[in-house]
Amino acid sequence: MKNVLTILLVTILFSCSNNEKIKEGIGQVETQSIDENKIKVLNMATFHMGFTNDANSVEYDERNLKNKKEIHSIAKLLSAFKPTVIILESSPEYNEKLQKEYKEYKNNPKMEFKNPSEGELLGYELGRISNVNRIYGIDHKMGYNYRLIDSLAKSKNEKIYLDFMDYYGPISETKYENGNTLEKLKMENKPEYLDYLIAYNADIMTHISTKNKFEGADVAAKYYQRNLRMYSNLNKISLTQNDRVFILMGSSHIAFFRDFMRRSPKYNMVDVFEYLK
Incomplete structure (x- = not known):
């Protein structure tokens, strides 16, 4: 038994x-x-190569022939991804104009732009050599007060904020300024730098507040909201599993998108350093 x-x-x-x-x-x-x-996505951070209203900008001569040659070499590297759709940091309301201008550039790559940005310099060129027909903007402008600290009463946590702001993060300023275009883009896409940008642009603001109020947290929430709305704009675009999406935006937006896409059931992020060699 x-x-x-x-x-x-x-x-x-x-x-x-x-x-x-x-x-x-x-x-x-x-x-x-x-x-x-999942839809393959190459999510690439960039500094703004032309005029920008952003709080942070980089000194870069977008009309310099050497710089343009470097940018076109980078476009050639990125073309190995074989994109079918290109996404830029432009508002959707300008998509018709964007697509018309891009088509003109494809027909005449020597055309001059009044105020060229990374979209025209890199995005258009990548699209042209990859024969991409679909290009969209997904930006969403919102107002938020980065100068909040100047108008607030002293906070016991203010020193934490100021110490953080004085810290430049994982990028060496001297190395960045002396680097060529490819080296700058490699630094912009470092995972630890992208994490730093989320804290810099949003999370660290939670240390700034006055009694019984949440001024800093509310500013941070607006920046999260802006990026979520941009992500929503992306999700409004009709894409299939056969599409390969190249996204080119300012580094802080790419930092947020990197977090969103890491958890996404729809998108599969490709390592940008497979192409930035």
Whole structure:
């Protein structure tokens, strides 16, 4: 009787173990299937190469022939991704104008722009050599007060904020200024720098407030809101599993998109350093 019970117990345990393995196997197959069906995205951060209203800007001569040559070389590297759609930091309301101008550039790559930005310099050129037909802007402007600290009463946490703001983050200012265009873009896309930008643009503001109020947190919330609305604009664009999406935007926006897409059931981010070599 004892032997029978032992055999029965072993059989039950073996059966349960197999069932768990089967469930695991099914889960793995489903996950792999979902991953294979995700839309490939190359999510690339850039500094603003032309005029910008942003609080932070980089000294860069967008009309310098050497710089333009470097940018076109980078476009050639990125073309290995084989994009089918290009996304830029431009408002959707200008999409018709954007697409018209891009088409003109494809027909005449020597055309001059009044105020060229990274969109025209890099985005258009990548699209042209990759024969991309679809290009969209997804930006969403919102007002928020980065000078909030100047108008607030002294806060016991103000020193934490100021110390952080004085810290330049994982990028060496001298190395950045002396770097060529490719080296600058590599630094802009460092994961630790992108994490720093989320804290710099939003999270650190939570240290600024007056009694019983949340001024800093509210400013941070607006920056999150802006990026979520930009992400919503992306999600309004009709895409299929066959599309390969190249996104080119300012580094802080890419930092947020990197977080959003990391958890997304729809998108599969490709490592930008596979192409920035």
